[in-house]
Amino acid sequence: MxxxxxxxxxxxxxxxxxxxxxxxxxxxxxxxxxxxxxxxxxxxxxxxxxxxxxxxxxxxxxxxxxxxxxxxxxxxxxxxxxxxxxxxxxxxxxxxxxxxxxxxxxxxxxxxxxxxxxxxxxxxxxxxxxxxxxxxxxxxxxxxxxxxxxxxxxxKLEYSPVATAFCGEEFTIGELRRVYEAVWGVALDPRNFHRKTTGAEGFLVPVGRDSLPGPEGGRPAALYRRGEAALLHPAMLRPTPH
Amino acid sequence: MxxxxxxxxxxxxxxxxxxxxxxxxxxxxxxxxxxxxxxxxxxxxxxxxxxxxxxxxxxxxxxxxxxxxxxxxxxxxxxxxxxxxxxxxxxxxxxxxxxxxxxxxxxxxxxxxxxxxxxxxxxxxxxxxxxxxxxxxxxxxxxxxxxxxxxxxxxKLEYSPVATAFCGEEFTIGELRRVYEAVWGVALDPRNFHRKTTGAEGFLVPVGRDSLPGPEGGRPAALYRRGEAALLHPAMLRPTPH
DNA sequence: CGAATAGTGTCTCTCAGACAATATTGC
DNA sequence: GCAATATTGTCTGAGAGACACTATTCG
The missing domain is CATH 3.90.79.10 (Nucleoside Triphosphate Pyrophosphohydrolase)
Known part of the structure; x- marks a missing residue:
């Protein structure tokens, strides 16, 4: 047949x-x-x-x-x-x-x-x-x-830039940090987080403008968009549990 | 109804x-x-x-x-x-x-x-x-x-111990290295590989015996079994392509 | 001014890659 | 000895966490 x-x-x-x-x-x-x-x-x-x-x-x-x-x-x-x-x-x-x-x-x-x-x-x-x-x-x-x-x-948050999908088109480093903290359920050091995210090649692209200051006061933050990288280098590793 | x-x-x-x-x-x-x-x-x-x-x-x-x-x-x-x-x-x-x-x-x-x-x-x-x-x-x-x-x-080879599934029950570090080299398609430094695999907590358990020397000659190698760890700490990162 | 958040810099420790040197086998 | 593989050690640089310090806003 x-x-x-x-x-x-x-x-x-x-x-x-x-x-x-x-x-x-x-x-x-x-x-x-x-x-x-x-x-x-x-x-x-x-x-x-x-x-x-x-x-x-x-x-x-x-x-x-x-x-x-x-x-x-x-x-x-x-x-x-x-x-x-x-x-x-x-x-x-x-x-x-x-x-x-x-x-x-x-x-x-x-x-x-x-x-x-x-x-x-x-x-x-x-x-x-x-x-x-x-x-x-x-x-x-x-x-x-x-x-x-x-x-x-x-x-996935560790080695890919998908955390930005939880934010709007433009976002601040602080907003991105609160995403990581919510998903991982841990508190992160804002200073180290800032250094690592802005240092990861292709993760974030600065928009060139600042956000409006939030309801809590504080210095306005620079706005970013997601960059082109598909993978994070270096990765954002979760704090080890022990 | x-x-x-x-x-x-x-x-x-x-x-x-x-x-x-x-x-x-x-x-x-x-x-x-x-x-x-x-x-x-x-x-x-x-x-x-x-x-x-x-x-x-x-x-x-x-x-x-x-x-x-x-x-x-x-x-x-x-x-x-x-x-x-x-x-x-x-x-x-x-x-x-x-x-x-x-x-x-x-x-x-x-x-x-x-x-x-x-x-x-x-x-x-x-x-x-x-x-x-x-x-x-x-x-x-x-x-x-x-x-x-x-x-x-x-x-998966980077962050989990599954590479051992390609080996027999007991294996040498050299056999394990050849698994990584075959899967990743790269050559790895035997000395750094040895240090990293034996240093990763819970990855390998020494059997206490040596392998027979191979057909190519060379010093017999210590035998290991897979350990209990489900995740590799620290991870075995692939060499970056660039 | 103080409180709150943003951002920079510095120190130390771990770990990765490069590679020297030694150990143990067969021939 | 020589070739081949195993194993230990040393150096350097990247990157992690801890944290001091400065910057900019509101009230």
Missing amino acids: DEKQFLKGYDPSAFPPFAVTVDVVLLTVREGVLTVLLVERETHPYRGRLALPGGFVQVDEDLEAAAVRRLEQETGVRRDVAHVEQLGAFGNPSRDPRMRVVSVPYLVFAPDLPAPTPGIGAAWVAWVPVRAVEPDRLAFDHAAVLAAGVERARA | DEKQFLKGYDPSAFPPFAVTVDVVLLTVREGVLTVLLVERETHPYRGRLALPGGFVQVDEDLEAAAVRRLEQETGVRRDVAHVEQLGAFGNPSRDPRMRVVSVPYLVFAPDLPAPTPGIGAAWVAWVPVRAVEPDRLAFDHAAVLAAGVERARA
């Missing part, structure tokens, strides 16, 4: 049927606290429980396109103001009581945003500080997905 | 039908060269083309279990002599001409092994040096999967 005949006669039902979903781990920093967007499910299964936003991938839709679509539908965040990366695949056979589902979560970093309005499939949408999330209250295996996302975020 | 009724009346065909496969990027170091295991496909699509070993996930089978099963079926490698980690999800809608397929590749590091015998779905199995793989000759999107696996391997 030649390939054409083979394809024509091909029977998809010969393969185990799966559904594929995408979930979105949307992280931001609000008031100095690492925060994740959660929805309350309004349909079974796990109706009424908190969950990551997400949904089924359509037949001709790319995985990342599906995640970006759900992101826009449920939160109004456009992909061009955010960093989006795949977090892996979660496919434990018992993770969804309906049928066999493999979920491909995407990790998104966005600047602080106005509170989103509930969208498709969600009764309620809110920003929740990551430290306040009770793992057992999340639907499906979303506690593990969220934990993987937070750990990825912490590691 | 309560949850029970909902589940009872649930119709899986309401969701887009996907197939899910696992692929295995099995890397080893043979004669100082980073090498990947490839098969020749004996079925459509891409019949006769080179591909990564892999196959469909069964309905009640965990993703990693499916990858380990294919690994054992096609190569005889048991998971306890190898390092296995998920590499992500590849789900471009056009990646398989038969139907919509999402593949979840797994990255495996194993010590040098005897040549495997062809297994299910493969006409031919062989070790191929990674540098000799012609990307356009690979089936599906396996060139991209392989590239992701090799890049992950290179990065």
